[in-house]
Amino acid sequence: MKHIKIFDTTLRDGQQCPGAGMSYTKNIEYAQLASKINIDILEAGFPSASAEDYKIVNHIAKMYGQQIHSPKVAALSQLRADQVKQTIKALEPLIPSGRAILHLYLPVAPELMKASLGSYANDQTQILLDIANMIHMAVSAGLAVEFSPEAYSQMGENFDFTTEVISTAIAAGAATINCPDTIGRSCYLEGDDYFVNHMNEHAAIMKRRFPNKEITWSVHCHNDFGLALDNSMRAVFQGPATQVEGCFNGIGERAGNVALEQCIMYLKTFGEQHKSQAFTSQCRTQHIRQISDFVDAHMLPRQPHWPISGDNAAKHSSGGHTNAILKNAHVYQPFKPSDVGKQISFVFGPLSGSNHAQSIIQKHGYICDHNERQPIMQFIKDFHCNRRKGLTDEEFMQAYFAYRAPIRVSAIDFEKINNERHFTMQASVFDDHQQIDFICQDSDTATTALHRYLTENFVPFNIQSYRSESKEPGRHAEAHATISIASNNEFFQGKAHDRDIESAALKALVDACNQLLIEQHYAVQIDQPSFAAVGLRD
Template sequence: MQKKQIKIFDTTLRDGQQCPGAGMSFENNIEYAKLAANANIDIIEVGFPSASKLDFLIVNTVAKEISNKDTSPIIAALCQLRENQIETTVRALEPLIIHQKARLHTYLPVDPQLLSALGDYGRNFEQMTLDVYNYIKIACDSGVEVEFSPEGYSRMGENFSFVTDVIRAAIEAGATIINCPDTIGGACKLQGDDYFVEKMKLHANIMEREFPDRNITWSTHCHNDFGLALENSMNAVFMGPATQVEGCFNGIGERAGNVSLEQSIMYLKKFGSQGKNQIEYETNVKIDSLQTISDFVSLNMLARQPHWPITGDNAAKHSSGGHTNAIIKNPLSYQPFDPEEIGKKISFLFGPFSGGNHAKEIIEEHGYICNEEEKAKIAQYIKDVHSERRKGITDSELINSYLDFRKPIKINNFYYAKSENENSIEISGEFFGENKKYRFTVGKDGSAFTALYNAISGFIPDFRVGKYSSQSLSEGVNSISSSKTIIEDSNNNMFIGSGEDLDIELSALKSLIDAANKMYIQKNYIQRN
């Protein structure tokens, strides 16, 4: 099977930043360009140098910092067909010209609706064709390679002959890349012969006949207004002559955005050899860099949807009990590709549809014990605690609920009393496996705290109270009392418990129970090596 490389043209810094709210600082532009270069992106379109001094500086800085290595990407910059803009763009790219890594990208409208905005000039096809030749020749003579885009190509309508003329003029002047964009994002395969890919094939055949000695790269640049950018871009490759795909990471860009580069790259990796033409399409991009770049764009440009394909937060996150059980045994059971390929890990979110295996995995991952026979009960307990959290809970919340489940002492009511001969405490609730009322007593020299301590010692024999203290949290007779109790075991491990109550005695009792619960869980439910 013949292999064919599809070049990836990244316009995140140019078309992506034309999207409202997606602009980045100078420093972030430079950082992004380096990330893309390290990922082996073939062409990075950095900006529009004639738009502002800052845009010029960004393009020029990237041109200087990403330069002469054989593996360095081509750096592209966009400009209109105007001599002053061409000169400005060439100056911005100048550091790369000697290394043959500089590309000037220019365009001319061919869509009748776009041409109407140009007034009389938009009706003078002859002059426009002549301008394409003259201005592109100026650019080519300066030493940059030139990419030409007939803007609005997919809506050319009756202008096929005119588009043929301007493409011919661009190639005659020296352009080596012809980009055929679906600028307004309205192309669909159902258009039949009017589909832009069919027009691309016709133009590619015409130019191959007329310029047999020219090696022309055909490119596609699709917008996503109908959600068809990926399909249209891939059709231009598999059904048409395109060997370059233009887009943005996370699909950002004007209006509904451009084709997503991470989706395009993974599409080619997954289906690149499954076309009917016996060609295996591939890219040079480092797949394991995709998540990093996508995360950078999401953080610094526009937030990415959680369910975004390939790199979204939920793209490798699972909650369903059935899915979780299968994935734990085989990561690819509910994944179309291994997320680790792109630098991502499979994760799980515990929610109302999760099961015992999911809970068990999280609990054990955090170092606690969850036996097979109790996993379902524990999972149900956690779901009951968070019954209103239909969107799921964090691992931290799950572990806190697990620890609550494991507590041997859960008291609903306290009552303590003093008499001439003894002090006592009555409690109702769970106490080391039984749920009932208890009464613990101690002599007149003891306290309710001592009585409870003695009762707990029967189940945790090696613990002792280090010290405890109580303080008022505010002024006045109705202030809440906050108590802290420190207990130690025979190995001098310390556990700190806390409790609050309007009654200072009860706050102390609660802090003792809290400390005892922590010690008991540590001794009985921590995994041992």
């Protein structure tokens, strides 16, 4: 197995993306996660960019320096002596263990050289001398050096100059040559001018010039045409690259860098199938979800359908898919979700089937017999007819409880006779239409009177709390009532709303009572037969 090193630039290139910057503390937390997942190299930042960036890189270097095993740490620097010295100082804690890397870069694409370097771009002799001096300075201080000919994929007419740049870097002591597709527009359809072909050419030239030196060839691809993964993997499988650079969740400048979780799983899934050489990374893939979730929470939001680690990557809704997965968990998954720290889950939606409905109900510990699946499923779909994007389990079970509700109130009326208020509820009670009558006497509230009726005719319980509020301004706003009840140390909360505050409270009490009855009659009981319909209390 050929080890492909993973170079994580989430903290450097990733944070150069607008809106993706993190606090000092979060940078350190990320470095801890990167160590946990076992990447090979963490590019911790650009120390000379600011005092804060210097502190972050230096803190990570100190933290890793106290660990027996940790990623190496790289830090970026331009071809300037003051920046190189600052970078050496930031990485100093890792120099004794050989885990400090200076990442030096210089543009080689003609247009970029003119735009970035000005008149300096025309003095190639001085450029080569500066490369040699800067690298020698770092190597003498005990650092390893990675050199990047920036915009390598767009070098064009500068192939020979780029050859001399790379050769000078290696002669001075650079151990890694990184070949970036800086603006993300490279494609294998370019033929001979494809950057991976140029990487092969340069690798062959350097092998002839430096036969006794082991050079790591690295690839750093941006995703402007959505080709970052393809280009990175071609550089490995068809080129000389043994190191891949990118960011978790594919963040980075413009359309981002190659997504490291995709590279890692690509190598894990297809690396062993390569005809002449097997490839692998040493990353602990089970931690992918954790680091991906961290980037999603603290840097940039991740799309739900993002490959490998997105929320929907192991989530299913289609009835046909769900039915098959319930029989064989991996028939609709390209890899085991547990490999990346995820689990298969389902979202109930308009295309879901009765098997899916039954599985959710049973997962929550309630009864759904085989002959009930279809009507329950249809009721739930009708109950949430406008939720075309799918239901949470909480919303699904809300509809299930509505289906099971023993008492369904359709109307509430009352009249005052002498000093008594007589209430009448039109209701369906266990599918039998009934009129519920109760009287509010003396200082009783309507809620107290209904509570007395329910405990006498259905099930005993105590009211624990009650509150009512208006969620909108104005005197015509609806009242939203919440009532909590308790029975045998179990608690249930009923909710309802109505334009009349008293009616809202009565409906909320019925809702709470219904949940208690459902728990008694439809929750799965050990060693007790399940049943679909019950009458009043026996």
